[in-house]
Amino acid sequence: MRVVDLIEKKRDGKELSKEEISFLLSEYLNGNMPDYQMSSFLMATYFNDMTANELLEFTMTMKNSGDTISFDDVRRFLVDKHSTGGVGDKVTIVLAPILAALGMGTTKLSGKGLGHTGGTIDKFESIKGFSFSNTRDELVSIANKTGIGLMGYSDRIVPLDKKLYSLRDVTGTVPSIPLIASSIMSKKLAIQSDVIILDVKVGDGAFMKDKEHAKELAERMIEIGKGVGKKVKVVLSNMDEPLGYSIGNANEIIESIEMLKGKGPEDLKEVVYTIASLALKAKGEIEELPDGKEKIDKVINDRSALQKLSEFISESGGDGNLINNYNLLPQSKSVLEVFSKKEGYISKIKTEEIGKAAMIIGAGRATKDDIIDHAVGIKIFKKVGDKISTGEKIAEIYYNDGKNVETSKNMILQAYTIKNDKVNKQKAILEIIE
CATH class of the missing domain: 3.90.1170.30 (Pyrimidine nucleoside phosphorylase-like, C-terminal domain)
Structure with missing residues (x-):
């Protein structure tokens, strides 16, 4: 099997077999395939797309290129929520404590911001003393105590994605729908969860500028999920204006806490309530999404969700009294x-x-x-x-x-x-x- 033959096959719009995709990606990961050949393959993919079979195999080979994390010892229904990024997107900070108060758990990798979009890690790190879990054991310990399990991305998880993304970034192939879908889903599937909920941002402040392409991306990621028997649900949310009113790290923490006190902006509330309701439905606690509102309102009104955030901050090295004293923030x-x-x-x-x-x-x-x-x-x-x-x-x-x-x-x-x-x-x- 030769790499050049596989590039030509993809160039001509023919479907690659599982063995061919596995060979191609393994050669690149192991340093046996030069960047210029992988660049050619990526560009051929950009123009010729991938079939459902190719996309599934490509994603699973990426996922299996590094470590995977299981949470058999976390005793909760596990939700992995992912956002494609936007301006003022503080959903995870609000959502995770709500899910915890509802008896579920969040187990996800969070990222740092780059460019005009903010990252969840940066927002939490605005809290003095706060430190994300560095090991699986730390994550499990905090998740079992609080229901919130967040950690930063590791080079050991889907290392092939990092290597491919660096190449895509300089070869004009970042906007490829199958390459975006496989990048996101390989990381989601590397972390154990009971349901994956994807918040695909659409509009001027998002990576996906129009609904048509965002919907195509959503359907490809759901397709990957079905291929491995994983529940995947997608929300297309508006990014033609910032989410909420605050942009920046410490002030987004404040707006998130205000949301958990029942005083948050309506657009943020709509996104958070929709995703939380999707999680409740996936767990089997509600039949229809509007049925989730009463349950979510309860954990907001009785302050149990707010208390979960306070506990998570404390367990992560910060001062949990931050929920009552914003002067503790920079x-x-x-x-x-x-x-x-x-x-x-x-x-x-x-x-x-x-x-x-x-x-x-x-x-x-x-x-x-x-x-x-x-x-x-x-x-x-x-x-x-x-x-x-x-x-x-x-x-x-x-x-x-x-x-x-x-x-x-x-x-x-x-x-x-x-x-x-x-x-x-x-x-x-x-x-x-x-």
């Missing part, structure tokens, strides 16, 4: 208020620009080596459909270093499109695919 030295120069209705928000406006003041990373300033960020006061007057506050910028703050302010103002005609509010959930 504070920015300065605040710049941003005022609208126009009057009318917010018709559009360039969400990616808002994310970049936060990134350039230190809330995110332009490169993997950049250091995050957990105290800084942006709070917006207007969403699509809101009325605004000239001189009315549209945002606040929390910053420590004034170097890029004026640029950030201008980016925020330019991100907002204001028109005379009234515009409808946007829906947070675009579609649910099961």
Whole structure:
């Protein structure tokens, strides 16, 4: 078997066998196949797609390229929720304690943010003393005590994905639907769970800019799940405006805690309640998604979900009293208020620009080596459909270093499109695919 023959086969739109895919990926992982040959294969895949059989084999070979983690000693129905990333996406921070209070468990790998999207790890690490589990035993211990099991990605889990992604990043093949699907699902399948719930963000601030491609990605990931007998459910959620009002790390922790106190933004609530209800349905506790609302309301109103977050923070080395004292979080030295120069209705928000406006003041990373300033960020006061007057506050910028703050302010103002005609509010959930 020769690598060049397999590249030509994929170039010509023919289906590769299990043995051929396994050989190809093994050769690359073991260093026997040069980058230029794998680049050719990736580009051929970009143009010719993968069949269902190819995609399943490709994903499982990736998954089996490194360690897998089982949680037989965690005594809960396990939910692995994954988001494709967005601006202000703090869903995991709110969802995990709710699932724990409902008697379920979260077992997932969380990532760091890069570019205009934030990462769950960065948000939790804004808490003084907080440290993610480094070993499976630590994760199991905290998950059994609190119902929340989160840890950072390890190079030992799906190492082939890391190697392939680095190549895709410089060869123009990142947007390939089958390559995205296999990248996400190989990591999800490497971690034991009872159900995988994928939050695929759609819109200006998301990787998937339109619903058509997002839906295609969702269906391919569900297809992979079915191939291995795994329950996979997908939510398509709106990222044509930031989720909630806070962008940045410490201030997203605050907004998450407020949500657990029953005072969170409606769009964040809609996404969290939908995913929690999907988990309840997968477990068999409810028949229809609206039936989940009462159960979720109960753990919010009796503060049991909030208490779970406090316990998780304490078990992870932080101060659990943070839920009552936000001064325990890092504070920015300065605040710049941003005022609208126009009057009318917010018709559009360039969400990616808002994310970049936060990134350039230190809330995110332009490169993997950049250091995050957990105290800084942006709070917006207007969403699509809101009325605004000239001189009315549209945002606040929390910053420590004034170097890029004026640029950030201008980016925020330019991100907002204001028109005379009234515009409808946007829906947070675009579609649910099961």
